[in-house]
Amino acid sequence: MEQRLTAEERLTLKTGAFGAVFLVANADPGMLALFRESFAASGAMADTSGVVKEALTSGPLPKLPRDSALEIEAVVLPALGRSIEILCEKSPGDVATYRDVVLTAAERVAGAHRGVAPAEAAAIDRIRAALAPSA
Template sequence: MGQELSADEKMTLKTAAFGAVFLVTNADPGLRAMVKESYAASGVIAGTTGVVRDALTTGGLPQVSGDSLAELEAAVLPALEKSVALLADRAPHELANFRTAVIGTAERAAAAVAGISPAEAEMLARIRIALGVPG
């Protein structure tokens, strides 16, 4: 890569990736479902490599919160866009790895309980748009 990511840059990637899971789990909420969905997504994060793995598996958890789905979107979607720009600039060879990890975690979370609901499918589409990935 040439340059290490700073702690703040790593947290941006982590906020984006974990935030995508939060968006999907909150698109069709339910406590039991949220636990199953979060657990299902963790396997994808553990399987990442390189800079993406380092960013997503080291340090503390991101503080992603909001009283509504709209507030979560306002925090997470820009973090996804910023992460794409950051990786495109600093580690372009890692961008596909990041996109695959984020989409994989979000899809796995959405499918963990009774398949992907229409609300979850809509949120997955928004996540793909923020990542610059065609639907």
């Protein structure tokens, strides 16, 4: 049974998803790559539906730290884990959709410019781990 998400819960899902893209993009930064990476990520997020699409396309943009990769991870990875918890509780049928959208967007960003760099692959591994169900 699907329950509506609160504005705070939608922002958590958005922080996790947008933050994952930001984390991968910053793992191997480059000004020329930024446009390609943004376009690649937006395509993955636009292809979704239901609760996940509503969360990713409504409300304010998340505020993400910009000073260091560690600060970004400290916000993004917990938001991804909390997003899975929220969806497990309120819309279990959308858990796989959210995971797929986040991972697809992250992988598209990584591959958008000169292939996947080792730092990008490592960031995706951390994202994948954060999206794993709690034991």
